[in-house]
Amino acid sequence: MDFWIVQTLNGLSFGMLLFLLAAGLSLVFGLMRIVNLTHGSFYLLGAYIGLAVIERTGSFLLALAIAPLCVAVLGLLMYRFLLRRFQHVALAQVLLTFGVLFICADFTLWEWGGYSYVLPKPTFLAASLTFGHIVFPSYRLFVIATGVVIALVLWLVLERTTLGSMVRAGVDDEEMVRGLGINTPKLFTAVFALGAFLAALSGVIGGPFVGAYPGADFEVLLLALVVVIIGGLGSMRGAFVGSLVVGLLDTFGRAPFPELAMFTIFAPMAIILALRPHGLFGRA
Amino acid sequence: MVGGKRRHNHGLQDIPLKKGGTVYQPRHSLALAIGVLTLLVVMTAGIIGAPTTPAAETKTPIKIGVLAPLSGPLAVLARDIVDGARLYMDEVNGEMVGRKVELTVEDYEFKSAVALTKTKKLVERDGVHAVVGVILSAAAIAMKDYIHAQQVPFIVSGAAVAEPLMMDKPSPYVFRTTFSASQVPTPLAKFTYDKLKARTATVIAGDTVGTIELVMGFARAFEEAGGKVVQEIYAPIGTTDFGPFIGRLRRDVDVVAALVAGADGIRFIKQYEEFGLKGKIQVVDTAPGITDIALLPSSGPSALGMYASQPYVYTIDNPRNQKFVQAFHTKYGREPGGPAEATYVALAAIHQALTATGGNIEDKAKFLEALRHMDLDAPRGHVRFDKYQNIITDVMITRIDKVGDQIVPVVVETIPGVDQFLGMAPEAYIKRPRLVTLKGTFGK
Numbered sequence: 212m213d214f215w216i217v218q219t220l221n222g223l224s225f226g227m228l229l230f231l232l233a234a235g236l237s238l239v240f241g242l243m244r245i246v247n248l249t250h251g252s253f254y255l256l257g258a259y260i261g262l263a264v265i266e267r268t269g270s271f272l273l274a275l276a277i278a279p280l281c282v283a284v285l286g287l288l289m290y291r292f293l294l295r296r297f298q299h300v301a302l303a304q305v306l307l308t309f310g311v312l313f314i315c316a317d318f319t320l321w322e323w324g325g326y327s328y329v330l331p332k333p334t335f336l337a338a339s340l341t342f343g344h345i346v347f348p349s350y351r352l353f354v355i356a357t358g359v360v361i362a363l364v365l366w367l368v369l370e371r372t373t374l375g376s377m378v379r380a381g382v383d384d385e386e387m388v389r390g391l392g393i394n395t396p397k398l399f400t401a402v403f404a405l406g407a408f409l410a411a412l413s414g415v416i417g418g419p420f421v422g423a424y425p426g427a428d429f430e431v432l433l434l435a436l437v438v439v440i441i442g443g444l445g446s447m448r449g450a451f452v453g454s455l456v457v458g459l460l461d462t463f464g465r466a467p468f469p470e471l472a473m474f475t476i477f478a479p480m481a482i483i484l485a486l487r488p489h490g491l492f493g494r495a
Numbered sequence: 496m497v498g499g500k501r502r503h504n505h506g507l508q509d510i511p512l513k514k515g516g517t518v519y520q521p522r523h524s525l526a527l528a529i530g531v532l533t534l535l536v537v538m539t540a541g542i543i544g545a546p547t548t549p550a551a552e553t554k555t556p557i558k559i560g561v562l563a564p565l566s567g568p569l570a571v572l573a574r575d576i577v578d579g580a581r582l583y584m585d586e587v588n589g590e591m592v593g594r595k596v597e598l599t600v601e602d603y604e605f606k607s608a609v610a611l612t613k614t615k616k617l618v619e620r621d622g623v624h625a626v627v628g629v630i631l632s633a634a635a636i637a638m639k640d641y642i643h644a645q646q647v648p649f650i651v652s653g654a655a656v657a658e659p660l661m662m663d664k665p666s667p668y669v670f671r672t673t674f675s676a677s678q679v680p681t682p683l684a685k686f687t688y689d690k691l692k693a694r695t696a697t698v699i700a701g702d703t704v705g706t707i708e709l710v711m712g713f714a715r716a717f718e719e720a721g722g723k724v725v726q727e728i729y730a731p732i733g734t735t736d737f738g739p740f741i742g743r744l745r746r747d748v749d750v751v752a753a754l755v756a757g758a759d760g761i762r763f764i765k766q767y768e769e770f771g772l773k774g775k776i777q778v779v780d781t782a783p784g785i786t787d788i789a790l791l792p793s794s795g796p797s798a799l800g801m802y803a804s805q806p807y808v809y810t811i812d813n814p815r816n817q818k819f820v821q822a823f824h825t826k827y828g829r830e831p832g833g834p835a836e837a838t839y840v841a842l843a844a845i846h847q848a849l850t851a852t853g854g855n856i857e858d859k860a861k862f863l864e865a866l867r868h869m870d871l872d873a874p875r876g877h878v879r880f881d882k883y884q885n886i887i888t889d890v891m892i893t894r895i896d897k898v899g900d901q902i903v904p905v906v907v908e909t910i911p912g913v914d915q916f917l918g919m920a921p922e923a924y925i926k927r928p929r930l931v932t933l934k935g936t937f938g939k
Contacts, residue, residue: 217742218738218739221736221738221739225736225738324566324570325565325567325570325602326571326758327567327570327757329758329761339769346770347770348769348770350769420735420762421735422758424570424758425566426733430733461739462736462739463739465740466739466740466742469702469730469731470702
């Protein structure tokens, strides 16, 4: 029984981390119809910048605030000066994000070296909680809580605000939104920056147990892609459910069958794609 | 400025385009093409303009390739390989027997395929006379046939402890100054049974040949001593979240024998502590994984109280080692780990063989013969190669302790002159099944 509770909590914490990661990717795709491959780099940059902030100030919370903002600005600049030049040329945009992914990978390797860093945890979350026989790290509970809060905030913003309705309208029919006189380039820029913000946030939050190392950008990008494909591209609810599915599958599948670590994630993805080509919550 | 921009755009951006259409903006692609061309021209010019190699000296230099996984999960240990080699070069002023010696460092990114590619590059393009380094067993095994065909002496000095590397189809070109998978865990297993009084054990390791063999070496020796291995857990290399594995760990065992290397090791031992197991179930390191000196600054507090087994640790109390540690510390500001010393020994072995052959590394038969007779006063103590060209070495068992405010591996026992055949006749030992084939046979 203890085993199942601990593993479920493990799966949930990993799933929530994946949600933070995949939410931005899904949002950007939903609106702009491009798969932003730089998303993995935003994660890694977030983790590295977070590490730099912690090393200088010793404050995890400060890292949590500064790193995502820095990366959001980077995302903003990238959209404004690179992606917008190729508006509506989806292939060129995807290739461009792929190129920036490589540039970021080399830049981070150059700046931070080939080492694998684990971000130090904030002291108030360093301890473990004990319930009867079960010992569980409090940081992982914090990750679960953060994921739920961010999901709620995103849901509220998307469903209850004007900005949210503009985004949702943009997802449905971008031309019509433009026809209504809404400044879509500005909207796109904002959403792209938000996506970068969320990726960097997941980088800082994931830092203490996933860490920052060369190649993490590609690994998390792959996981995020699996999540949005399972959940349905562009659907926030899909990203949430997809993250939980992947997080739990990975946790329960990986330990008994380490040789099949990839299989336990990709096989369900293939099955879901075969049965529902647009993912669980995606629309044609 | 604004007017200029307008003119260039021809207002194209303001025309609504069909979603997903492929309307192109020729001016942009033209600008891009010109930009790329300019960049290419600049780069080519840079290459042409770069200084060419200095004129050949009367005696051609000896070139040694250093192969290390400078990026990837073991990057911290890789630094030890390069620094150990460079320290030796400093001590001999870049010269051996009157010939200049050049090191060429290559990063194999902790991937076997890359290791092979980089070896080919080192041999065919750089023309190295010998190769040292390599941590990943699979990489060393992948390189072996090529090394043999090209007749390039290769001294494994990172780790690459797998038994098949030296025992199956042994190559006269392959040497190893680290240790073999049975060599270091076996004394630890006896120690764990006799001194720590452990009777049941779980083994946990990274899922690759070298790390599997190390915990299997422990498991075999532990059962031979009278203990019982009740569970085997393997985590893929590069595992970030050990929660699922720690969740599966049986709570009723006396000891966890581990070999989780590099960054994975740091994450494992930290998460082991977070899940409340530190101090409840003793962890022993079957070889320097979690307790590797390069990792102690990160894993230190969580690793306190662990026991580990290794052929070299910087706290060995002898004058030769103190001199080495002092020099290493002065140059790099940290303590040398196993790969640093083993690579330093590899360079010293090459130096000794060169001295014996009058600096002639080109006569391979003579050079190999001299290398086989290595007889060195290494920092770890006196070392030689056995018939299968693997090092015969003392093995130290250490405990991670806090001395003052420093976290230090304290030597608690030294087992002198251990070879890879564990004292058996080589022919008899080689008939035993390879350790890697024992995977999955315990805990049934």
